[in-house]
Amino acid sequence: MTLIERVFALSPSIRYVAVYRDGRLSSAQRPGLANASAGESDKYEELLVNPTLLTLARRRGEIDCGGLEYLVIRYGSFFEIVREIPGGHLSVGVEPGVDPLALIEPLRAAVAE
Numbered sequence: 001m002t003l004i005e006r007v008f009a010l011s012p013s014i015r016y017v018a019v020y021r022d023g024r025l026s027s028a029q030r031p032g033l034a035n036a037s038a039g040e041s042d043k044y045e046e047l048l049v050n051p052t053l054l055t056l057a058r059r060r061g062e063i064d065c066g067g068l069e070y071l072v073i074r075y076g077s078f079f080e081i082v083r084e085i086p087g088g089h090l091s092v093g094v095e096p097g098v099d100p101l102a103l104i105e106p107l108r109a110a111v112a113e
Contacts, residue, residue, distance in 0.1 A: 003085075004028050006110040007092055011103060015078055016093030018046045021085065029093070050082045050091055058084070070107075072100050085111050 001009075004026060007017045018027035025046050053071055061068035070083035079100040081092045090111060094100045 002026075003090070003110065003113075006113060007090070007107065010106045010110060011094075011098070013095040013098040014092055014103075015095060016042070016091075018042065018091040019085070019088065020046050020051070020091070021088035027091075046089075046091055050089055054082060054084055054089055070104060081107065083107065083111075 003019050004017045008014055008028070008030070014030070016027065016029040018025065025043065027042060027046065029042075053073075054068070057071055058068040068084070070081055073080040073082065074096075078096055079094040079098070081090075081094060081100050081103060083090050090107070092103070092107060094103060
């Protein structure tokens with residue numbers, strides 16, 4: 001089972017999963033989503049925005065905050081959880097009515113498999 005499949009299996013509240021690793025982007029979203037973002041927009045978020053946010057937050061965290069574990073972004077239509085993985089990052093879109101922090105440990109386990 002791929003990392004994307006393992007993440008989707010964690011909860012029906014997961015809308016979107018992207019894995020950017022070693023210069024390759026793989027992503028998928030649940031079919032029939034309301035307020036889904038455009039695929040081209042998602043691509044640039046994964047190639048430009050999320051790596052930049054992770055770099056900035058990690059560098060800040062390394063100064064005197066004990067590092068960086070993950071970022072949670074609240075967009076108007078969903079939450080986005082972004083965390084570094086070996087060789088890149090994992091990005092997970094979550095329905096707005098769900099507590100994204102409840103998915104942090106299950107995501108950590110899915111990445112570790």
